[in-house]
Amino acid sequence: MKRLRAAIRNCRATLRRDAWAELLRPLAQPVIPFGIALIGLLWLFTWQYVRMERDNVDRETEQSIANLVVVVEQNAVRTATELDRILKFLRQSHSRNRDMEWAKLVKEEYTVDDEAVQIAIIDAKGMMITSSAMLYPPAPVDLSDREHYRVHLNATEDRLFVSKPVMGRASGKWSVQFTRQFFDENGNFAGVVVISLDPSHLAKTYSSLNIGANLGILLVGDDGVIRAGSGTYKNSLGASYVNSDTSTDVSRFFDGTTLTRGGTTEHPKLVASRRVTGYPLQVVIDADGLVSPNWLRTRDLYYSACALISGLIVVVMLGSAYGRQRFESKIVHLARHDALTGLSNRLHFREMLDSAYASGGNSLKFALHVIDLDGFKAVNDTYGHPTGDALLMAVSHRLRDNLREGDTLTRLGGDEFAIIQAVSDFTFEASALAGRLCECMKEPFEVDAVVLTVGASIGIAFAAEDAPSTVELLRVADLALYNAKESGRGTYRFYSEELNAALVARRNLENGLVNALKRGELEVFYQPIVSLPSQKVAGYEALIRWRHPERGLVSPGEFIPVAEETGLIVPMGEWILRQACRDLAQCPGDTTVAVNISPLQFRDEGLLPAVRDALAESGLPSSRLKIEITESTLMENDSDTIEKLSSLRKLGVLVSMDDFGTGYSCLGYLQKYPINCIKIDRSFVMTIGTERSGAPIIRAIIALANSLGMTTIGEGVETPEQLRELIALGCSEAQGYLFSKPQPASQILNGYVPRVEAA
Numbered sequence: 001m002k003r004l005r006a007a008i009r010n011c012r013a014t015l016r017r018d019a020w021a022e023l024l025r026p027l028a029q030p031v032i033p034f035g036i037a038l039i040g041l042l043w044l045f046t047w048q049y050v051r052m053e054r055d056n057v058d059r060e061t062e063q064s065i066a067n068l069v070v071v072v073e074q075n076a077v078r079t080a081t082e083l084d085r086i087l088k089f090l091r092q093s094h095s096r097n098r099d100m101e102w103a104k105l106v107k108e109e110y111t112v113d114d115e116a117v118q119i120a121i122i123d124a125k126g127m128m129i130t131s132s133a134m135l136y137p138p139a140p141v142d143l144s145d146r147e148h149y150r151v152h153l154n155a156t157e158d159r160l161f162v163s164k165p166v167m168g169r170a171s172g173k174w175s176v177q178f179t180r181q182f183f184d185e186n187g188n189f190a191g192v193v194v195i196s197l198d199p200s201h202l203a204k205t206y207s208s209l210n211i212g213a214n215l216g217i218l219l220v221g222d223d224g225v226i227r228a229g230s231g232t233y234k235n236s237l238g239a240s241y242v243n244s245d246t247s248t249d250v251s252r253f254f255d256g257t258t259l260t261r262g263g264t265t266e267h268p269k270l271v272a273s274r275r276v277t278g279y280p281l282q283v284v285i286d287a288d289g290l291v292s293p294n295w296l297r298t299r300d301l302y303y304s305a306c307a308l309i310s311g312l313i314v315v316v317m318l319g320s321a322y323g324r325q326r327f328e329s330k331i332v333h334l335a336r337h338d339a340l341t342g343l344s345n346r347l348h349f350r351e352m353l354d355s356a357y358a359s360g361g362n363s364l365k366f367a368l369h370v371i372d373l374d375g376f377k378a379v380n381d382t383y384g385h386p387t388g389d390a391l392l393m394a395v396s397h398r399l400r401d402n403l404r405e406g407d408t409l410t411r412l413g414g415d416e417f418a419i420i421q422a423v424s425d426f427t428f429e430a431s432a433l434a435g436r437l438c439e440c441m442k443e444p445f446e447v448d449a450v451v452l453t454v455g456a457s458i459g460i461a462f463a464a465e466d467a468p469s470t471v472e473l474l475r476v477a478d479l480a481l482y483n484a485k486e487s488g489r490g491t492y493r494f495y496s497e498e499l500n501a502a503l504v505a506r507r508n509l510e511n512g513l514v515n516a517l518k519r520g521e522l523e524v525f526y527q528p529i530v531s532l533p534s535q536k537v538a539g540y541e542a543l544i545r546w547r548h549p550e551r552g553l554v555s556p557g558e559f560i561p562v563a564e565e566t567g568l569i570v571p572m573g574e575w576i577l578r579q580a581c582r583d584l585a586q587c588p589g590d591t592t593v594a595v596n597i598s599p600l601q602f603r604d605e606g607l608l609p610a611v612r613d614a615l616a617e618s619g620l621p622s623s624r625l626k627i628e629i630t631e632s633t634l635m636e637n638d639s640d641t642i643e644k645l646s647s648l649r650k651l652g653v654l655v656s657m658d659d660f661g662t663g664y665s666c667l668g669y670l671q672k673y674p675i676n677c678i679k680i681d682r683s684f685v686m687t688i689g690t691e692r693s694g695a696p697i698i699r700a701i702i703a704l705a706n707s708l709g710m711t712t713i714g715e716g717v718e719t720p721e722q723l724r725e726l727i728a729l730g731c732s733e734a735q736g737y738l739f740s741k742p743q744p745a746s747q748i749l750n751g752y753v754p755r756v757e758a759a
């Protein structure tokens with residue numbers, strides 16, 4: 001038991017340590033994975049939806065940029081064509097009229113925007129002949145180092161050259177040169193016609209397209225050098241253009257436009273490029289980190305809503321899990337506790353015992369007290385169930401008040417309780433507690449302003465000594481309780497081997513009795529009943545005997561109560577009835593046979609048919625059959641009893657009241673029921689001749705019977721004196737050892753003559 005208690009203490013400590021585990025236990029509820037899956041799905045769908053939205057926005061952006069790059073390219077083509085047209089025109093005008101000064105040709109207005117465009121003519125040696133900014137240069141200007149000059153000097157074919165942006169020596173401004181060579185009358189290289197374009201002019205045009213903060217528009221030469229730029233590239237003139245995004249993984253080509261997408265979701269990069277048709281140029285739109293604010297707002301909205309719904313799901317999920325956990329804990333508690341008293345119930349009690357037996361050793365140092373309330377049913381029947389319940393509560397409190405720490409009180413059900421008492425000195429401690437409980441339960445209870453008195457019977461058994469298992473322990477404790485009740489209630493009894501032996505004997509008796517009937521071990525003995533005036537045999541009483549194979553003749557006093565308790569009395573009684581009728585039918589004359597009928601057999605529906613069958617089968621006249629009943633039979637259901645007795649009487653069967661004077665001896669019975677004969681109990685007859693003679697009572701009974709027209713039989717007549725007195729008192733018949741003990745049919749029926757004559 002100490003080990004059991006230590007185990008419980010350890011268990012509590014572990015529980016305290018594992019408070020977190022207890023707190024987290026609801027997370028094992030199925031609703032949690034369900035909730036998590038739901039949240040996961042929600043986020044997956046939201047993410048997918050946001051991606052879809054993003055794709056839509058991206059497609060729109062791509063489309064806009066693709067459109068934009070086409071517009072820009074067309075613009076570049078227009079500008080380049082215009083400039084090339086001017087170059088060709090100048091060259092052609094000069095070749096047609098070589099005498100005309102270049103300065104006069106250049107002076108003409110050829111362009112839309114004079115500020116953006118300058119024209120210059122360089123001779124074969126690289127010296128500037130004229131320029132729109134300086135028609136007649138005061139000093140020679142050497143441009144032979146310029147790239148456009150050098151390209152044309154060595155060129156084998158006539159083609160437009162677009163230079164890298166260069167800083168003007170005279171103007172100090174950035175310019176991009178569009179150049180073509182011109183020839184003398186012999187077709188030899190004669191110089192270069194140059195149109196310088198201010199790149200900011202191009203940039204200005206792009207800026208008007210409202211391209212946004214993260215967008216750059218570029219005009220890039222085939223050599224990769226930026227000729228003009230706006231937006232994010234407005235300060236990149238002359239630099240090399242490299243698409244810096246290395247993570248690009250998507251490229252699309254349509255309608256001559258190359259579209260590359262890269263960067264990250266947060267910082268996407270979109271580059272659209274397109275060759276300027278017919279020129280060594282390409283336009284590039286570089287959108288770096290271009291994210292639609294609308295899309296960002298939509299995304300944030302979706303994610304916020306998703307987070308909010310997830311939060312709600314978490315709240316509902318946890319609420320449900322904790323609620324369910326509480327509910328389950330309550331169910332578990334209810335399953336193991338009595339709803340009325342809050343004590344542990346039979347299930348829990350058995351679990352405790354089972355675990356003690358499983359642990360064995362010191363865990364079995366306990367006594368089991370099984371307590372049954374005496375008189376509780378009467379309280380319930382008289383005052384009703386609510387009062388009964390209140391009494392049970394009061395009883396449980398009183399029992400608990402008498403226990404020590406470590407003892408466990410259980411309500412097994414109804415008015416039955418049990419205590420597991422931790423003991424070291426078994427008998428001493430257990431009897432001290434049981435004695436205390438018996439005493440305290442005798443004290444009245446005041447329940448609902450009613451004073452109630454009950455008591456307690458207690459059966460005690462010791463776990464280690466008396467039983468090897470829970471089931472056996474409960475059985476032997478019940479046996480001890482049964483013994484306590486039989487011993488007058490309000491007391492306690494220990495289980496003992498003797499008790500068990502008595503029970504075993506009883507079980508053997510029960511089993512043996514069942515077989516006795518089948519194996520023909522039962523015999524009917526007969527005891528003569530002598531008519532007193534004539535001293536002749538008036539009849540016989542049939543008395544059952546069991547010829548036990550080992551024990552010999554067993555008296556009915558031992559086995560009739562068992563037969564009554566097991567219900568075996570009914571088939572057994574029917575057999576006796578048939579046998580008695582058969583035996584007496586062999587006996588000539590008008591002697592009667594009296595058959596004892598126990599109360600249980602009398603109540604049985606089969607009695608009347610059994611009587612009829614026995615008479616019919618044997619051919620015995622019904623007037624020769626007597627039924628002996630006791631007062632306890634008459635105490636049963638009134639109308640049924642009267643009806644049954646009347647039916648028997650109608651059959652012609654006689655009825656005797658056996659053992660009269662020992663029970664309630666209610667005189668009313670004699671008047672109410674159709675009875676023929678009263679058998680005066682042996683206890684009165686045997687006092688005859690003693691100091692406390694029952695003669696006056698016998699006289700009164702005989703007088704009463706006579707007045708009601710009944711006969712009387714004196715039972716248990718053993719002495720001639722008793723016989724004389726009965727004759728003197730006017731008794732009709734007598735039965736007793738004085739005449740004969742009960743004998744087998746073969747010895748007593750036919751020809752028996754009473755051998756004792758009253759003196």
Ligand code: C2E
Binds near residue numbers: 555595
């Ligand atoms: P009972 O019906 O009152 O039967 C009389 C009992 O007194 C018989 O005991 C009988 O042997 C005994 N007896 C008769 N004369 C004397 C005497 O002078 N002195 C003493 N000391 N005893 C005498 P038995 O046969 O042991 O039967 C005991 C009881 O068992 C019967 O009491 C009856 O109640 C019951 N019983 C016997 N046979 C049957 C039966 O076939 N069916 C039923 N239901 N009960 C039976």
Ligand code: MG
Binds near residue numbers: 541596628658
């Ligand atoms: Mg009898």
Ligand code: MG
Binds near residue numbers: 658659679681
């Ligand atoms: Mg009797």
